[in-house]
Amino acid sequence: MKRATSIVALALAALISVYALFLRPKENSIPSPSPELLAAARPLDTYDFDLVLHPDSNQLGVTMHACFQNRWSETLPDIVLRTWAGAYASPETSPAASDELYNRCYPNGFSEGGFVLHDVTINEQRVTPTFDDAAHTVLRLPVTNFEPGQWCEVSLRMVLTVPDCLHRFGRSQGVWLLGNCLPILSVYEQGAWRTDAYAAIGDPFVSAVANYNLTLSLPERYTPFTSGIFEHANGLYTTTLHAVREAALLVYEQSVTASIQADGTRIVCIGRNKQQAHKPLQIAKEVLKYYNQTYGAYPYPVLMVAAVPFAFAGMEYPGMIWVGENLYGQGLDDALELTVAHEIAHQWFYALVGSDQFRHPWQDEALCEHAMLHYVRARHGAGAYDALARLRIAAPMQENIREGITPGSPIDSFHDLEEYTTVVYGRGAAMLQALDVHTNGRVDDFLKEYVRRHAFALASRQDFEITLADVLKEDMRELLIDYLDTSM
Incomplete structure (x- = not known):
């Protein structure tokens, strides 16, 4: 009888193991957005970006097709896009080239960034854009009779030059930091578009949430990361980001990842070595669980925690935080934990609930x-x-x-x-x-x-x-x- 019971128990255990194998989320599966996130995303503007990274020439080719709705009560004579990457073309305009930051951000001397803009169309009609500022961060596009409630399609092509720089937009040691570099619709308020300068201190970005469809092509030895999980097929990386304030990307020539589940969210930690991938994993899990309980559910299916060569302790993007590699050294465990906790908090206070980071930081x-x-x-x-x-x-x-x-x-x-x-x-x-x-x-x-x-x-x-x-x-x-x- 004991033998028969043991056989039954073993059979049940094996059956449970098989079910668990199929029910457990696969490491490379694509997490699904929640119904609440999909509902929030449904009425939003949409950006489609086709991106091609050319590491040998330090360039990123960008093709954008965006659909914007006039959500205001007046007819708009123009549309303003923020093209923050333009500021990196000159030490006079780069936010990384202030007296305080220059040596930290440009350890090898100034490196020119910026972009060259090509075709711009609105509703398939070519338009002549203008820049409001010397830094080329305020791109103004004329539009005819853009009435309240109407939609329009804006398309453009540009080539970004990525500088050797330890800032939001830069590259160093085989890592490409592509933050705040893709064109994004400005915020319209009190009868005018926001045209704030790219300040060297703080985060001068104010943006509404939107949906992003990203397609990226790059050499085989590189791996990209963003606020969601990329699918890789036929040489292309693709993903959709729902209801995010901006899309940031990282590209590593060599990378190691580690992941863990917390309250239904997949946390993925990224670095250039095993230590960087594993060290913040448990910290991020505990922080996320505490904030979920205290401030409400984290909205996105994935949270990325990336170690990057960076002149600062950390930087936040929706669904992704960057942490400076210098915090992963011995004796810096407390600093790493505090930085991870602060940056993850931005998923609630910036990513989920936006505010005017320029006027009310x-x-x-x-x-x-x-x-x-x-x-x-x-x-x-x-x-x-x-x-x-x-x-x-x-x-x-x-x-x-x-x-x-x-x-x-x-x-x-x-x-x-x-x-x-x-x-x-x-x-x-x-x-x-x-x-x-x-x-x-x-x-x-x-x-x-x-x-x-x-x-x-x-x-x-x-x-x-x-x-x-x-x-x-x-x-x-x-x-x-x-x-x-x-x-x-």
């Missing part, structure tokens, strides 16, 4: 500092939180800052990165800490509702204040003015 950076600090408390205890808060909040509150510079200042007000970080990150997070004390720890309840209300939208400061008052049943504008708009 606190509205994503301070919120991400707050989220990172609360993750540390949940993961490592009150003592670790208190020690970190003294460094990241209390110390910035004691710094001497120029008169008129506050967390509510736009990014072009700041003289250097230290001033920007102290004020926007540190003092901005102090505002949220003060709110948390005043409300007996209810700030995360507010932020969860803020995310729910403004998911896939651009939230204004007024949206922030209204949601805060609704959740807390109290007008907190006086406290916000005290922290965000008052010099200390």
Whole structure:
């Protein structure tokens, strides 16, 4: 009887193993977007990009076909695209060539980037574009009778030159960083298109969510990555990104990946060696699970965490974060964890809920500092939180800052990165800490509702204040003015 029972048990175990084998997500399978993400994506503008990377000539060929809808209440005489890559053509306009950043971003001396623009058509009719700025980041296209509710198709061809540069748009050590380099529709507000300069400090990008269909051709020895999983067939890499604010890509000549599942999301860590691929894996999993519970579900099926040769600690894109390779060394585990936690928080405060990063940088950076600090408390205890808060909040509150510079200042007000970080990150997070004390720890309840209300939208400061008052049943504008708009 025991033998028969054992045989049955073994048979059942084998059957369960077979089912598990088929039910377990395959490493290279394409994760499916959620119904909520597909619903958000349905009415959006769409970009189709055909990209060809030529590493030998440091060039990226770009063919764009985009469908835009006039979502405003007036007839538009033109369309403005932001072509941020143009700024890299000259040291006078490159955001990486400021006195503070030059040596960090151009260790081999200045390297020219930029682009050459070819055919531009609107609804299959050739148009003559103009640039508003010397940096060639504001591309204005004339359009006839683009009325509210109508759609138009914009097509163009351009060739980007990728500089030897440790910035968002650059290449180094066999890694190509292709961030904020593809043309993207500007934001239209109060009767005009946004034409903010490519500032050297902060993230000067403001964009609505859209859908991206990407097709990439490149030499066989290279592997591309983006905010989704590429399918590779017939020499082409293809993917679709739903409801993202922009599409960034990385291309590695040599790469190692590792992946893990967390709450239904596939986390993929990328690096040039095994250590870089594996070291942040568990950190990213714990961070994602905490933020899911605290601020609501992560919206995308994949989260990429990439180690890159970079002049900064980290950079965020929808569904993808970049982490500087220098944080993967010995003795830097805490710095790596804090950077990963801060950048992943941007998936809620920037990617999911957008804001005006040029005029109100606190509205994503301070919120991400707050989220990172609360993750540390949940993961490592009150003592670790208190020690970190003294460094990241209390110390910035004691710094001497120029008169008129506050967390509510736009990014072009700041003289250097230290001033920007102290004020926007540190003092901005102090505002949220003060709110948390005043409300007996209810700030995360507010932020969860803020995310729910403004998911896939651009939230204004007024949206922030209204949601805060609704959740807390109290007008907190006086406290916000005290922290965000008052010099200390």
